[in-house]
Amino acid sequence: MSLDWIYYAISWILLAWHGAWDAIRVPDTAVIGTNWAWILAIVFLVVTVRVILFPVFVKQIKSQRAMQALQPQVKALQEKHKGDRETLQKEMMELYRKEKANPLMGCLPMFLQIPVFLGLFHVLRRLDPANGGKTLYGWTVTQFESASAAKLFTAPIAGKFGSTADELARLGANGTTVKVIAGILVLMMMGTTYLTSRQMILKTGWAEDPQQRMIQKLMLYGIPLSLLISGAIFPIGVIIYWVTNNLFTLGQQQWVLRKFPPPPTATSKPVTSTRNPVQPAKLGGLLGRGKPAPQAPAKPVAPKIAGPKPGAKPANPKKGRPAKRQG
Template sequence: MSLDWIYFAISWILLTWHSAWDAIGVPVDAVIGTNFAWILAIVFLVVSVRVILFPVFVKQIKSQRAMQALQPKVKELQEKHKGDRETLQKEMMELYRKEKANPLMGCLPMFLQIPVFLGLFHVLRRLDPFKPEDKKTIYGWTVDQFNSASNAKLFTAPLSGKFGSTAEDLARLGANGTTVKVIAGVLVLVMIATTYLTSRQMILKTGWAEDPQQRMIQRLMLYGIPASLLISGSIFPIGVIIYWVTNNLFTLAQQQWVLRKFPPPVTAKKATAPAATRSPVQPAKAGGLFGRGKAAPAAPVKATAPKVAGPKPGAKPANPKKSRPAKRQG
């Protein structure tokens, strides 16, 4: 299956945003070693993709809420079918089908962005100023646009440069090897950190899943993907890393807004206070249905006379007559 349609779509969005920034007056030539019009074109490629995928993101949040509400039932199934993994999986899949919850929905937005990532990776990898003229005009580019993008830089590091670029590649791009490695290395570290934070932010708010399959996906998102970027990040062009970091920052802001506006449901376990921590006596409030009246007075407590201790076992009973004074005889 040809992926040319993805390359055309990515190129069209990049070129449209670059033309928009150029028309607004953003400098096309490098300022402090940076071509801001092309940097902003990549940033707003992220914005365009996230706006298109926003309905999918809403479905992701709804699915996560449904999964969270099912945690007590999932725990019951785990206790019921402990030791019978096959039956447990069947019962859980039936529960998800019945409740219309999908444990894989949490990864769907990321999976849908993979074609965009691969398309941008392919387009930026083509940015070689020494390519033949006929190779510069594919995917809707003009020769001038291609040459402009080929010479675009971030602090003098070409957007098509990589941490793992060879000396020959750097010479073709007219770039300094140390500068490219420093810029690319810092961006890779920021990419790893923000990737970790996006997963951590969601897990801290929603908690670890009871379902082993869902928990495995959470661990993969939290630890596996950031760890893999430590190696694979060396082959990503700087422009692709800018896309990834921008996407992570957008995700952090979007998740923060959604989690604040629609907080995760409180589970019954958290909502019910332990019996030991409750106050033994709580005065009831009067005032009818809305509870706006004054607190009802507590029931009167009858005063009880103090108990008098009886005589100790074996002691002689006290004779009250002996304690009376003797009568005088007249």
């Protein structure tokens, strides 16, 4: 299957944004060693893609909320089918189907961006001055030459950490500069990738489902570590796209999670204070640095008079009283 339609779409968006920035006179020539019109074109390629995928992002949040609400039921199934993994998986899949929850929905936005990432990777890899006489997916020769000469702090956006000496020579780049800029961007890419996953996990919690938990660990640790190696083959322009996309994700997730906080699970209980109320004597001891607080004298309690026993004669109420005077 040909992917040319992706390459043409990515090229069209890049050229459209570059033309927009050029129209408002954003410098296309190097300022501080940077061609800002092309850098902003890559940044706003991210904005364009994220706006298109925003409905998918909303579905991702809803799916994660649904999965979180099902955690008590998942835990109950794990206790019920402990040691029977096959039955447990069948029961959980039936639960997900019944409740219309998709465990893989959390990864969907990332999967949908893979074609964009690959398309940009392919387009920037073709930005080689040796191909200056050729057009590139609808680019003119002038646009191609302008993009192939675009730099970020004197490092070409088509350069990469693992560029060969011949590639650096064709791009007119200094190998040390390219490695420093690319290395910093790779570290930023790893850090922001980790933070996007950590942000969501801290808000929604670790999943009880082993499959979901494995996916969370892969997103949190596996992908950032893999970028340490794979980042060496990414053009600088692609890493700019990735870092910008991660920063956009961090902001978007923070806004959504703050505006629509995750609902409490069915097992959650309102937090109540379990501390014993502080007695006045203890409170006085705290305020008086260990001295007990003075207590009010106790009121005398009247002794209780026992009633007559069953069958006993009642006491003579006149006994002990003075006799009346005879008139």
